[in-house]
Amino acid sequence: MLRTEGLGYWYQDKEQPLFQDINLEFEEGQSYAILGHSGTGKTTFLSLIAGLDKPREGDIFLNDRSLKQIGLTNYRRHDVAIVFQAYNLFNYMSPLNNLLTAMAITNARHAGDRGYAQRVLNDLGIGDELLTRNVQRLSGGQQQRVAIARTMCCDAKLVVADEPTGNLDEDNTKEVIDQFQRIAHDQQKCVIIVTHEPDVAARCDHQYRLENKQFVQLD
Ligand SMILES: Nc1ncnc2c1ncn2[C@@H]1O[C@H](COP(=O)(O)OP(=O)(O)OP(=O)(O)O)[C@@H](O)[C@H]1O
Secondary structure (H helix, E strand, C coil): CEEEEEEEECCCCCCCCCEEEECCEECCCCEEEEECCCCCCHHHHHHHHCCCCCCCEEEEEECCEEHHHHCHHHHHHHCEEEECCCCCCCCCCCHHHHHHHHHHHCCCCCCCCHHHHHHHHHHCCCCHHHCCCCHHHCCHHHHHHHHHHHHHHCCCCEEEEECCCCCCCHHHHHHHHHHHHHHHHCCCCEEEEECCCHHHHHHCCEEEEEECCEEEECC
């Protein structure tokens, strides 16, 4: 579904590339973990496949169409959903309005369907009493579940997450990874997670480590 071809990136002020000649394939219905030491370029790689930045070398293809051809704005709006460590919800809104707004912006199939948004949130343990509370008054684990619910409500087939469990305790981490596995297996999406935590990586279907400018497959 998603393919990188000869992908390379370096920051302007750096002499060395972070990674180069990266040729990877990511499939629908599967989850992938990307491990690696701090500073190796995991977040940078994620920002390229999320369409937040452009490669210096090579290209990225979604179902054989280059992101250049799709257009990054279009790609970000319709094809990819992002989960961040710091949740990045609309802070002044409730969980329900966060989902309804995201569905409206992305013109999702279920746009405007409050009942659907409510069911997805309920399924993720956001009970009726929390649906209309300002998200700033939710715990970290609850906010991350809202962020995950948001990706479930949108139609994007690619879900990328940067350290999604970085701020969570053990129970919430387990719960969040269970949900990512559901997104991959039940919704048949492609889930790519950057993580420092080997336990989190082990729960994904495939594992890569970014080291020495290359991605090494571990599974
Ligand atoms: N905007 C930028 N300009 C210049 N250098 C940058 C920029 N962003 C990141 N870097 C550098 O690029 C390298 C890779 O950063 P990146 O955040 O992708 O690494 P990472 O593997 O995700 O690290 P961590 O695990 O600590 O989050 C680091 O050395 C970082 O300092």
